[in-house]
Amino acid sequence: MKIIGVGCGPGLLTEQAIKELRAARNVYGSDRAIGIARPFLSASCRVKSIDDFKALSRLPQDSVILSTGDPMLAGLGYLQGEVIPGISSLQIATARLHIPQSRVSVVVAHGRGHEKGMADTVEEVKRGKIVFLLADPKFDDEELYARLQRLGLPLQVAVCENLGYPDERITVGPIAEPPVTTADMYSLVIGNF
Numbered sequence: 001m002k003i004i005g006v007g008c009g010p011g012l013l014t015e016q017a018i019k020e021l022r023a024a025r026n027v028y029g030s031d032r033a034i035g036i037a038r039p040f041l042s043a044s045c046r047v048k049s050i051d052d053f054k055a056l057s058r059l060p061q062d063s064v065i066l067s068t069g070d071p072m073l074a075g076l077g078y079l080q081g082e083v084i085p086g087i088s089s090l091q092i093a094t095a096r097l098h099i100p101q102s103r104v105s106v107v108v109a110h111g112r113g114h115e116k117g118m119a120d121t122v123e124e125v126k127r128g129k130i131v132f133l134l135a136d137p138k139f140d141d142e143e144l145y146a147r148l149q150r151l152g153l154p155l156q157v158a159v160c161e162n163l164g165y166p167d168e169r170i171t172v173g174p175i176a177e178p179p180v181t182t183a184d185m186y187s188l189v190i191g192n193f
Helices: 015-023 031-040 053-058 089-097 114-126 141-149
Strands: 002-005 026-029 046-049 063-067 082-084 104-108 130-134 156-161 169-174 186-191
Touching (some): 015 031, 015 082, 026 031, 089 104, 089 130, 089 156, 089 169, 089 186, 114 130, 114 141, 114 186
Parallel strands (some): 002 082, 104 130
Antiparallel strands (some): 130 186, 156 169, 156 186
16 A cells, blocks of 8 residues: 655655656545546556545555645555655745744644644643644634733734645735635644744
């Protein structure tokens, strides 16, 4: 089994990933991941959209499973098999904002653990780290901003929406007047940058 990161948006596949996709015979992934990979799949490749990610470990060994972004950031890298990384939203965000990744701490609050994500973000910011937070539409940005404002630190917030897509948007503002999230697919960069 191979787990291939297709990047966080179109045009962000690595050469290694493209080579593997061209040779693939059975590909599984979300509709978004399939859409990114489709130009590189052969006409004879079987492609199946999945929404039950719990059954992935039972797929045949010759399967290729697509993961958006990089499977090791918050994707499917936990599966057994060879992992081929993609270009992640973390890489795009830090590049666009000119932030060295060595200064960043990653917090995942996408689809799970919103309270833990908030607590972890506050702790990492107190340690002087810049936080890259993977969130989802149900995450309470305003509650997080309120907790961070109570720290009294000179923090900035970057709302990074639809990274890698034509409608990509990054808006930066101070924690006292943080930018508003308008897209379902977004991440936050928070810290002194």
